[in-house]
Amino acid sequence: MKEKIVLLAGFGQLGRLIQESKPTDTELYAFSSRDFDICNRAQHELVYKDLAPTTIINTSAYTQVDKAETEHESAFAVNALGPALVAEAAPKDCRIIHFSTDFVFDGAKLSAYKPTDLAAPLSIYGASKLAGENKLRELRPDSTIIRTAWLYSAEAKNFITTMLKLMAERDALSVVNDQFGTPTSAHGLAEVLWRFVANRDLKGIYHWTDQGVASWYDFATEIQKQALDLGLLKKKIPLHAISSSEYPTPAQRPKNSLLDKTVTYEAINFSGKPWQEELNIVLRRLG
Secondary structure (H helix, E strand, O other): OOOOOEEEEEHHHHHHHHHHHHHHHOOEEOOOOOOOOHHHHHHHHHHHHHHHEEEEOOOOOOEEEEEOHOOHHHHHHHHHHHHHHHHHOOOOEEEEEEEEEEHHHOOOOOOOOOOOOOOOOOHHHHHHHHHHHHHHHHHHOOOOEEEEEEEEOOOOOOOOHHHHHHHHHHHOOEEOOOOOOOOOEHEEEEEEEHHOOOOOOEEEEEEEEEOOOOOOOOOOOOOHHHHHHHOOOOOOOEEEOHHHHHOOOOOOOOOOOOOOOHHHHHHHOOOOOHHHHHHHHHHHHHH
16 A cells, blocks of 8 residues: 655654655655644644545654743643644544653653553653643554654754754853663654554554663763764863752653663564664764
């Protein structure tokens, strides 16, 4: 079956790379967040009726984690109402693939989180993403949800682009060293997405990040090392490891953001690359 795909938020950090890695035999219609209001029921109905997609990929998200603490309505509108409208308006035989986050967990577990582990978000952002998952599972239990963490790319403002800017401007930098997870390249995640698209039997919740474990301090240290090697930075500056308590934020972050990908590896017959290798690919795109 030739896929006819509607991609929501198709010009965001992940959406651009999904477009870039599209298989040649796939018909893809990408909508920007500006042109397609995910909270507009009539727009959903019109687009899906007109295009009759076989798959809808939703990369739309309100991702301002700290702002969400005071912008509850905006966060829940995009992250919860939006997926519900996708589910309600999509053709009955249309598959839905939706992206979620490690923030649905509280980070108290001492090992990596499995898709079946109890969700208990610490923040409004996490709660809104969990609400979106629940709505989608209730309305369209045959949908696919892919949770990821610490996503970055060369195409948007994110941790690596912020670090490179600060490392070029400052004489020293302090970075949190007691939150752990796995940096995840949007480049790699886009490739994984197409493996899911190719197998319509994959339903339910799956986890994906690159391989390995890091703290934000570890991530920053590797960014600086590789950026110096590639000539993206001209000088090395001291990086100081600090605790979360020394860098308070409006939204509480999970201390442990590690996601167990065992089920995903088996489902798509692929385990990805170490996060350091994916970082190098992304930094070379910036070079």
